Amino acid sequence: MIRPGGATHTVLLRPFTDDEPPVTIPRDPAREAAERELSDPRYHQNDPNLLERALDRLWEWIGDLFSAASGAAPGGALGLVVIVIVVLLLVAALWWRLGAPRRSPTTSPHLFDDRPRSAAEHRASAEAHAAAQRWNQAVQEQMRAIVRSLEERALLDERPGRTADEAAADAGRTLPDHAPQLVDAARSFDDVTYGGRTADESAYARLADLDRDLERTRPALGAAAQGAAE
Structure with missing residues (x-):
């Protein structure tokens, strides 16, 4: 080796001889040693x-699924995005048109379910x-009150177990x-009682106005007699 300034330095390496072969490790012990080394927690901190x-x-x-779907959809990835947007718009339109799904009735369908009370x-x-x-309870x-008032005026017969629709x-x-x-x-009553809907002030006001209107109404005698007979 030539050092700066022209000086030289020679490194002598002792070569292997036929009497001293290179040191080798069998395959299985080498693998076990490597596994022990790699199992050190320092190698797995991150x-x-x-x-x-x-x-x-x-x-x-998800990436694989999207890639497969975009490959099958017309127009590739852009076509898939358009299809997803169209489906979401259809779902939103159905939700707006039909409203929230109604829950199954959880209470008795009878209009009156406690002690008899007056209108x-x-x-x-x-x-x-x-x-x-x-507002739900008010409705x-x-x-x-409407049904009980009609019963008190003999415009409806008192029938235990009657539903709002029947009344x-x-x-x-x-x-x-x-x-x-x-x-x-009756539909407003069913919506808030069994359908999981939420009433508002206007729903209550409609029923209160109907109650006052019915109080002022005098049915024809023929209609009253026919209703009592049925």
Whole structure:
């Protein structure tokens, strides 16, 4: 070797001889030694944890799925995006048109499910709920006040276990001019009682107005007699 300034330095390496072959390690012990070395925690300090590995696998699967779908869709990835947007718009349109899915009834379908109360008591209860802005309960009590009032006036027969729909249908035959409003009132009662819907002030106001209107209504004698007979 030539050093700066022209000086030289020679390094002598002792060569292997036939009497001293290179040191070798058998395959199995070498593998075991390498595994022991790699199992040292120092080599795994920055490895991803179980959650990170699972998320990596998930994203890989989503990427593969998207790639396969874009390859099958007309127009490739852009076509797939358009299809997804169209599907989302259809779902939104159906949701807006049909409303939230209704839950299965969880209570008795009977209109009255507690001790008998007068129409005045039901009205007072409805007004108290309305004052507290508990519109669901206000709608329920107002519908009960309407039906009880018709029973007290003998425009409806007192029938245990009657539903709101049955009461509206029976009262509509006695008071045909108010049949559509009675059906709407029964539907509002069913929506908040069994359908999982939420009432508002306007829903309560419609039933309260109907109740006052029915109080002022005097049915024809023929219609009243026919309703009592049925």
